Amino acid sequence: MQVRDFLVRAHLSTGFNQNYMQRLVTFLKKTHQLPNQEEMELIISKMSPQKQVRFLTEFYGFESQKRLAENRQFAPFVTIFDDNYPTLLKESNQAPAVLFYRGNLSLTESFSLGVVGARQATSYGKQSLEELLPTVVAAKITTVSGLARGIDGLAHQITLDCGGQTIAVIGTGLDGYYPRQNARLQEMIAQKGLLLSEYGLGTPSLPYHFPQRNRIIAGLSQTLLVVEAQKRSGSLITANMAADDNRTVLAIPGQITTGNSDGCNELILAGAKPILSAKDILEEYQNW
Numbered sequence: 592m593q594v595r596d597f598l599v600r601a602h603l604s605t606g607f608n609q610n611y612m613q614r615l616v617t618f619l620k621k622t623h624q625l626p627n628q629e630e631m632e633l634i635i636s637k638m639s640p641q642k643q644v645r646f647l648t649e650f651y652g653f654e655s656q657k658r659l660a661e662n663r664q665f666a667p668f669v670t671i672f673d674d675n676y677p678t679l680l681k682e683s684n685q686a687p688a689v690l691f692y693r694g695n696l697s698l699t700e701s702f703s704l705g706v707v708g709a710r711q712a713t714s715y716g717k718q719s720l721e722e723l724l725p726t727v728v729a730a731k732i733t734t735v736s737g738l739a740r741g742i743d744g745l746a747h748q749i750t751l752d753c754g755g756q757t758i759a760v761i762g763t764g765l766d767g768y769y770p771r772q773n774a775r776l777q778e779m780i781a782q783k784g785l786l787l788s789e790y791g792l793g794t795p796s797l798p799y800h801f802p803q804r805n806r807i808i809a810g811l812s813q814t815l816l817v818v819e820a821q822k823r824s825g826s827l828i829t830a831n832m833a834a835d836d837n838r839t840v841l842a843i844p845g846q847i848t849t850g851n852s853d854g855c856n857e858l859i860l861a862g863a864k865p866i867l868s869a870k871d872i873l874e875e876y877q878n879w
Contacts, residue, residue, distance in 0.1 A: 595670040597625050600655040602689045603662065603791045606642040607650075609803070611635050612688045616671060662792050666693045666765050679703070683810030683836040687789040690807075691765050694785035698733050698756050702876055705735045705812030705833065707805075707826040708742025709819040713851055716819035719843050720745055723816075726869035728755030732876065735811050737761070737804055738780070742818045742826075744773050747780060757784040760807045762800035764788060769796035802828055809833040814875045816866065817842045820854030827854045830863070839875050841866050 592600075601607050601615060614634045618626055626634065628651065635643055649655050662668065668691045669676050677699035680686050704727060708716055724734070724746065734750045736743040738759040750757040759780045761769070765788050768774040780786050787807065790800065805825060809815060809832035817840065820826035830840050840863040845852020859865045866872060 592625065594619060594625065594672050595668075596659060598670050598672070599662070599668060599689050600650060600659050602789075603658040604646050604649040604655050606638055606646045607635070609685070609687075611638075613685075616688050619672070658791060662691060665792055666691055667696075668692070669696065677811060679813065680807065680810040683806070684832070685806055686810060687807060690787055690789055691791065692785060692787050693765055693781040694783070695756075696785060698758055698785045699811060701733045701756065702731065703733045703735050703758070703812050703814075704872065705808050705815040705829070705838075706742065706746035707736060707808065707815065707817055707820075707829045708746075709821070709824070709826070709851060710739055710741040710743075711851075712741035712745065712819055715845065716742055716843075716851070717745060719818055720749055723843075723866070723869045723872065724749045725753050727872055728753040730873055730876070731755075732873075733758060733784075735760070735808055737801070737808055738773055738777060739801075740770050740772070744776060746818075747776060747784075751776075751779060751783060758787060758811060759784070760787045760804050760811070762788075762790070762804045763796045764790045764792045764794040766792050767795060801825055805829040806832050809836055809838060812838055814839045814841060814872070816872065817855050817858060817863070819843070819845065819851050820858075821850050822853045822857065824854055827858070830858055839864065841872060841875070 671688045728750050733756040734746050735758045736746045738761050747757045763769050805828055809829050815833040817826050817830050833840050842855040842858040842863040844865050
């Protein structure tokens with residue numbers, strides 16, 4: 592069995608979480624060979640006995656072969672051991688070992704701007720993106736976001752409307768749509784840009800998927816722009832992840848009389864660059 596197939600089969604088997612995947616990747620990098628069953632049992636030794644039995648039954652049985660075949664038939668995948676794995680993402684913290692994708696994977700090697708923000712975007716947030724993004728897109732910079740309601744979806748849509756390239760990282764399998772209202776936009780991105788997920792077919796949207804997805808957005812972005820964020824939000828989680836990955840964090844300042852931009856204003860106080868024009872964004876790419 593090839594390393595990439597071994598990784599995907601493990602990834603798709605019940606109970607094999609990110610911690611076990613990191614242990615498996617470490618083993619493969621150290622030994623340069625596939626683990627035997629006894630070594631796999633050591634890798635998953637912290638699973639409960641019942642979960643170990645279920646995982647091993649699936650992984651060494653027909654079920655993981657079936658899941659691998661179904662996912663491969665639906666869309667390609669790339670692993671952290673492949674030459675075409677996204678360079679920036681590989682350099683980030685907690686890079687996913689497996690990514691399923693639809694579209695143009697080479698977009699991950701282009702100049703990129705992550706865009707995150709409020710799901711309940713106000714007219715101010717929308718107008719800010721409509722003012723800033725066309726110039727950014729005209730400079731051949733690829734936008735990266737999470738296809739959520741509000742700022743995320745708007746960033747993707749403006750990019751496509753301007754004839755640009757965009758990458759969407761989703762928190763379901765590639766056959767899922769969340770939110771449903773962005774289903775058409777998701778298909779457009781798969782055809783004209785790049786759609787990415789670390790989740791296999793049939794995986795629903797679960798709350799913990801979105802912080803996991805955020806680390807991929809941060810890892811793929813050379814620079815991250817936060818547009819409208821409250822004090823406690825997923826956008827701030829993404830900004831912190833981007834900072835941990837040594838990415839530049841940008842924020843659009845907002846009114847102090849409403850809570851919609853409290854997170855952005857606090858990011859600026861903490862050292863994020865305030866963005867007043869598209870020129871402020873483009874300056875970050877002059878030395879690349």
